[in-house]
Amino acid sequence: MKKELRKWVAVLLMPLLLLMSFGAPVAKAESALGLHVDGAILIDAESGKILYEENAETPLGIASMSKMMTEYLLFEAISEGKISWDQEYRVTDYTYAISQDRRLSNVPLRKDGTYTIRELYEALAIYSANAATIAIAETIAGTETEFLKMMDAKAKELGLTDYKFVNSTGLNNKDLQGMHPQGTGPEDENVMPAKSVALLAYRLIHDYPEVLETTKISKKTFREGTTDAIEMHNWNFMLPGLVYEYQGVDGLKTGTTDFAGHCFTGTATRDGKRLIAVVMKAVDAKGVGSYKARFDATRALFDYGFSQFSEQEIVPAGYKFEKQKTVDINKGKEKTVAIEVKEPIKMMVKTNEKDQYVPELVLDEKVVKNGQIDAPVKAGTVVGHVKLAKTEGTDYGYIDSKDAKMDVVTTTTVEKAGWFSLMLSAIGNFFVGIWESVTGFVKGWFD
Template sequence: MKREMRKWVALLIIPIILMATIGTTQVQAETTLGIHVDGAILIDADSGKILYEENADTPLGIASMSKMMTEYLLFEAIHEGKISWDQEYKVNDYTYAISQDRRLSNVPLRRDGTYTIRELYEALAIYSANAATIAIAETIAGTETEFLKLMDAKAKELGLVDYKFVNSTGLNNEYLQGMHPQGTGANDENVMPAKSVARLAYHLMHDYPEVLETTKINSKVFREGTTDAIKMDNWNFMLPGFVYEYEGVDGLKTGTTDFAGHCFTGTAKRGDKRLIAVVMKAVDANGVGSYKARFDATRAMFDYGFSQFSNEELLPAGYEFEDQKTLDVLKGKEKKVAIEVKDSVRAMIKSNEKDQFEPQLVLDESLLKDGQLEAPIKKGTVVGHVKIVKKEGEDYGFIDSKDLGMDVVVTTDVEKAGWFSLMMSGIGDFFAGLWNGATGFVKGLFK
């Protein structure tokens, strides 16, 4: 009888367990893109809003994505007038030897040759040429060893974390024929988390958007019309005309080494949306890394971003906070001043989640005295910022800040009160203080 009872209980419980398992699988499918990577992140290129991430805080090999830092420092040096596009670089033993290694991505350089910075930069950005990258580093800092110091300093300035630079190219140091930068190991390689890679790309594109004018080039002939001419095909096979073409792609940087695997920082624009995706050590469903695997993973992330998210206005310009429309004013002709959000607040969010976000006022306490602004106050004075908070569900935040940080300002001028008004106000405060003190004393007697 007991065996029969157990049998019937099992028959009833098994379907329930199966239903619960199916439900769990569906939930998991909704929270992952099913890509096979060691790390990944997807952000809105305009606001830096993080749309998706997987293991984005773990330091991993970045290979030639390192060259984005070299590009940043190059553009900075150009803009500051330290070097020029037409400036010439004379090949030395180091850059000559590296350029002749055809196992690496390179344009061969003549031992006695000179090359313009523009030529070297195009070889870097289009063909990921390693000797050309070292040449740029030497032009900016004198030696690659000194260039590493600039890379570290800029990384700190940009807020990158958990990074290590051992050269300007992203190669494993073993390929640098014993000439790797001083203070680095013979087998060291550059590392960084996906989140820091995305932050670097975000700043590169914001500070020097002209980088995309070169990274979007499919193919170009290096030293065209000379005996040194060599065709440079872009390693970004998602560009128009290539095998993994994706609409809107115009950058940014691939990377491949044995240690780092197949990596890619890609960017694409459609309409008013621009996305940045980073994939690190991409493999296929069988665990095999390949060019296709990294571009398939990037495609999945782009598809997700472009189809599921839209650029929404979360707050209009002039928005007033319901629970605090004014601030008290100290020593002013007016006792209060109105405040509002200066500009429209927009962000890339899931199309059906607009109602999930609410504004929070964050005042700059350094401007306030006992919660009051001191007159005189000029219209437009920034008194804080608005923080957009998601009420329910997961929110990844922003790549470069904790919130949108849109300014909150005062809407009118407030002049400082005259001496007589201030005196009378002071007298009033004095007697008010006496009265409050007296009434408090009297009340205390009867407790």
């Protein structure tokens, strides 16, 4: 009787249990650093050395992190004199309509208003204002559709991979009120792998470091002193004085949509060392996405990088390779020339892993042909580069290149031999060849 009762209770409860399981978010497996993200990467901002990554090459939604590309193209246009900070933008029907949607991050624009590029840029960088971003795109390229072509071309030039841009803002196209760029779908959204996002941030900071002067501003009033004044609060809550403050954070860009989840590209400095971290679709241990989840994941990456890594000299200047200290010379006064590493190789590594890196010589086949370099040879001639091989564990390489490459050069000058020396050498080689043929022939009798 009891068994029969338990069976019926189970049957009655099963639909309820299934319903509860469908409605609950699925918790993501915890990574090596305790992250709950779809993708992540941590790099040294100075060298581009990748310190940590997980699922960093899978294209994912990037939301407003897309605006880093808009910033890059803006700074480039300013530096090339194509537009200026004081240049005024006249509001279009498109930017007016988007600016009035307060569900989105926006500063309201007047339909008959004009705004300087600097005002629009600050709204973009601090408040992630979407209509202001579109306004900048229109100023640079005429239309957002044409601006997409510039985004694609620049992404290719910078070496980004597996990216797709469908607008300048990172919004889902469905939020653009039917005015999304031509050739894109009504519900398309920008995607990119974490590794490409990190590379974009790396190039932005290197090429236009002044971007950090704006991204570090936690609060500013848009159009202060006018009836249009509005407080802009930075969405990067890791900035000093904000709720998830982290020492040294001064940028860079958050991103949030239903598709992309909670994303963040952050950068911070400590003790002269700058790191860049990217987290994508961050959730908590229960699988729930939130602002806190993305900043907690970023904090874990920063803590790991600042506490576990330091810049160390892996190979000193003047290092000579044990297995090949010289390169043969063709038609030179000397038969060989010594080679060495030109400059020291320094790299961000874990303190206890320095000795796991072994320098390997990679000769340039365009210079060293068939094992020889043609005379004359000047001191300091580049004959190849150093490749660092890790004997244990995983080395993630660099964000913008496969290896740490440092030149290997000749240490002395070797002049080309005169015609008489070359003739004697040729004669000597001739008789050596005959002698080797004869001894080889005689030796064959006894084999």
